[in-house]
């Protein structure tokens with residue numbers, strides 16, 4: 001497993017070794033011992049899977065304490081542009097974001113720590129899979145509107161398909177009025 005650090009502390013990309021032969025391929029998508037040796041959370045408690053047609057954008061989502069979630073994300077089929085925004089109020093990189101081009105053919109993953117807003121846009125019809133360090137809690141759901149003017153994220157596509165629920169998300173300044181952007 002190759003590990004690529006990003007400019008944001010705790011946010012990393014993981015690129016597993018993919019073994020290919022005449023039957024197809026094999027790779028380890030999660031290994032508790034390896035995660036422990038990398039200092040990453042080992043106790044994932046919920047696995048999720050979603051399918052998105054090309055052009056769907058989901059995000060930017062997070063859960064508030066005490067239900068904050070770390071997420072280990074990847075695609076099973078297709079390709080997405082994945083975005084993680086640092087929303088940890090005390091972080092020197094608050095408001096900064098990182099993009100990961102997650103591709104089923106490469107099998108790369110991102111580990112997104114607690115305290116990040118997360119979203120992705122499907123660049124192809126894509127099955128998205130992720131492990132979470134905390135369970136779903138509807139009352140704890142929050143997020144930032146995908147086209148927030150301060151974040152100014154380059155999603156790489158025009159007119160994404162966004163749910164009504166996500167279109168109601170607030171801006172960064174509304175959700176974090178006391179943190180300088």
Ligand SMILES: Cc1cn([C@H]2C[C@H](O)[C@@H](COP(=O)(O)OP(=O)(O)O[C@H]3O[C@@H](C)C(=O)[C@@H](O)[C@H]3O)O2)c(=O)[nH]c1=O
Pocket residue numbers: 048050058059060061062118119120135136163165
């Ligand atoms: C996230 C989630 C949703 N649901 C339900 C609620 C709702 O009826 C339905 C669809 O939920 P959503 O529209 O919130 O699904 P979605 O927009 O795919 O939400 C996900 O987006 C990505 C970007 C993330 O980072 C995830 O943590 C999660 O927030 O599934 C659960 O039962 N458990 C869960 O863990």
